[in-house]
Amino acid sequence: MATTLTKDVPSPPGSGKTFFGHPRGLATLFMTEMWERFSFYGMRALLTIYLLSGGPDASKGLHGGGLGMDLAATTAIYSIYNSLVYLLAMPGGWLGDRVWSPRRTVAVAAGTIMVGHLTLALPGSGTFFVGLALVALGSGLLKANISTMVGHLYDGPNDPRRDGGFTIFYMGINIGAFFAPLTIGTVGEKYSWHLGFALAAVGMALGLAQFLIGTRHLSPESSRVPQPLTREERASWLRKGLLWLIVAVVAYGIIGLSGHFTMNWAMVPLTVAGLVIPAGVLWRIKRDRSLSTGEQTKMSGYIWFFVAAAVFWMIYDQGGSTVQAFGTGKASDSLLGLSFPTSWYQSLNPVFIMALAPVLAWFWLWMNRRGKEPSTVVKFAVGLVFVGVSFFFFLIPLTMAVGGTLVSPVWLVGIYLIQTVGELCLSPVGLSVTTKMAPEKYASQMMGVWFLAVTAGDSVTGLLSLAKVDLSGAGVVALEAGLATLAGVAVVMYRRRVRALMGEIH
Template identity: 40%
Template sequence: MTDNLGFESHEKDLQKKAYPEEIQGPKLFGHPKGLMTLFFTEMWERFSFYGMRALLILFMASPVVDGGLGFGDKTSGAIYGLYTMGVYLLALPGGWFADRLLGLKKSVWYGGLIIALGHFTMGVPGIWGLINSSFEESAVVTRLDTTCFFLGLIFIVVGTGLLKPNISSIVGQLYPEGSAKRDAGFSIFYMGINIGGFLAPLACSTFAKIDWHLGFGLAGFGMVLGLIQYKLSGKYLEGKGELKKSKSPQEIRARKKLVNTSILVLAGVAFLLLLMFQGIIPVNAAAIAEASFTFIAIVAFLYFGFLIFFGGLNSDQKKKVGVVAILFVFSAIFWSGFEQAGSTLNLFAKRFTDRQVLGWEIPTGYFQSANSLFIIIFAPLFGAMWVWLARKQLEPSSPLKFAFGLLLLGMGFLVMYFAAKIAASGHLVAPTWLLITYLLHTFGELSLSPVGLSLTTKLAPKKFEGQMMGMWFLSIACGNLVAGIIAGKASGGSKTALEAMPGQYFLIVSTVVGASLVLFILSKPIRRLMGNVH
């Protein structure tokens, strides 16, 4: 998980901030001590996020008698897709709020508090059950569990939108512009992401074996630990991530108006959600997910069309925006497959994988740690490989790296196609099938994700750079949404669905590999449209 959310604010930060000529303040091994503050904040935030993510669709799809919500696969997948889509979508207004209302440091703090509140809200039914022995016999169980679940998810989405796009921007402010240590600093920072992502599914899944709500609560406890160390070591961030103070009366009035408008909007959304939770407004998650996909597709099409024809761009800029539009489609396809790790593949691990080892059953969520572990192991090797190929003048172009990423994703699902054939025959499959799939998907991520981020910033016209990065995140949001929709169809939750499962996996293989081949064919024309960008 390379965690794309951090890059937008970092790139924006490079444009907007004037840095001193050398690193200021206390240092640790040549890096600002504030880096460690942010490292552990991010590590614990990712611990909370990926710990909960490992449990999410399993909890929704588990029967009520097993402590779950008893949702069908289609509904569970749709909710999962809407949730993961929301994390990326709210990163955009999260950065906007930080720039205009809260500042980066306060956004990280308040975002963390809201995230912790979300996790603990999801754990409320478990606490209620401990103090009320008749809880399981009470009709209030379903309503309380469902309400707390959805409310908690909303809090986590909002909190992540505030925290994630802004914490990386503070990392950028710790280093002078052009500093040779900045890339190393970000590498250290992103290692924290993957350490948190590796440990969380192991810890939270272990607690969830006792009670689902204990797993959610542990994820929230991780966020609290991150907030405590963020506050205790906050002195190392002095002067970083502060909100620019309003000076003129006009600025003060404009900011007050913005605050009041934001409060009204949030109150309206809260009231709407309350009506939904109480069942006054009926909710069909699958229909909302499909409508959201259509909406995102239309917005993307209209935006790129407007920019090319009415954006006041010259011929070279129009070509480069066209490349971003093409990559938007292929990015969405990639993430629609990759993000099935937490949905379709998570359910496959639970239902069709032999998890018995020496009489002990491996908790399903443990498999969610594989991607982070593979990133920690192979990210340095991939970086070294690209450098070596560049020296030999053999490094693939960016579109070709994109195509390789899609091909590796398709190969991963080809492995799952054969695993699904075994499962459909009535046999459990070995964990190796899933681990090989996650390994191939990680290789695909390392080939595509960093390239897409970098290329978007290089191709974007300067006056639209922030918006172009927003479109990159929109493609990821779209992919996450589609991943959830697919999960409802390819998870084999019924006899009919199990029989159809191999065909569903082969359809994914055909789509992804087909997209890869199309991109291989288009790579040279795309390369020409890119002009002087490599």
């Protein structure tokens, strides 16, 4: 499809060879993102089971050497890590726009991720959390900037190749995400956790090398700092940064020296920040007096989408924690006589996306030709209902897995399939509505605001886990399922009000 779209369309001057009819630089960014996602999802496939290994909630089939945590602590750490990746996307975009340029920021980010994975490969819980923080930091820095660089390859927003280019780029994400658990997950789960993390570092090293070798094919715009900080602004930011650093060092130094430091002193502030910062950002934009009445009205409508998306991601991201832990400890690790590592469950979502995304795109087009395509609001609601249904479906194997009974892995396949359909209904629509409803003043920042919905959802999960709520209990799973389903129904019931707030956007 991309080749057809790009036929007879000239590439930008100096671009030379093309990549499936697209600028050659797309191959560089495709491979960089593919290897970054390979390392990211490979580590993520190991994270939950590594934290559980050796602990009270670990499966008997897991080898030792993990951190031996219970499920509550594991889910909290997983959720906080995930929320930080998306929270750091905003400062990552800011650094690219105002300090380093997108190209330099991506190079720094890739190097940071690689060092983070190498640190994870070292034994010891202290180095593990340092490595996890570095991977989160690097992923946040890279996320917004590499997508911006894809856009730089094309002649403005009306270039007919642009959508096809982003589609190819998106495939790179899912190819890396699909193969990562099959390789890194297998090595880590079956042979050595730290060798698995080291393999993730190798993947990121390949991505960084690919990026540095192919950087000559990228647009010169990617090396430009769009809005560089003035000398006064730079000095002000340095003063503020040093002040907060001193406050943190002194506060945590006192706590540590007094012997009262526990993991909660680190995790609780991060989860609270994951809720306060998104709320604060939305409040600041909504209350900006320089916005027109129409823009403020659209922001009121956007808050509906934001809150609903936070509910969606709160449940969806438990596919890597609560659902993964259940699959590891209470589901059989064989199907049709073939055994497999339980980390392979994390390959289901990307393969379902690659299989179903074209089908769903065709389905919406087919509905549109008949004048029956659902509105943006309804699609969003459908996504919420699907993620709610996935947890109602989860209740079936939960009730079956009693007294040591191992359920069929097909139940897990069903959960991930239903969640993926929900993601394909909600996520692309959310990205689209974010760009359409963004006030002109905040056009570049609003994509980061959309990512903050993931941060908020994961932070709620983290807080519940820190409060020792059993997220794998049937009652809590049913409550979350009902919450998502009711949120979807509420969006449909109030769709006229939401559409009125959206103005001309439908």
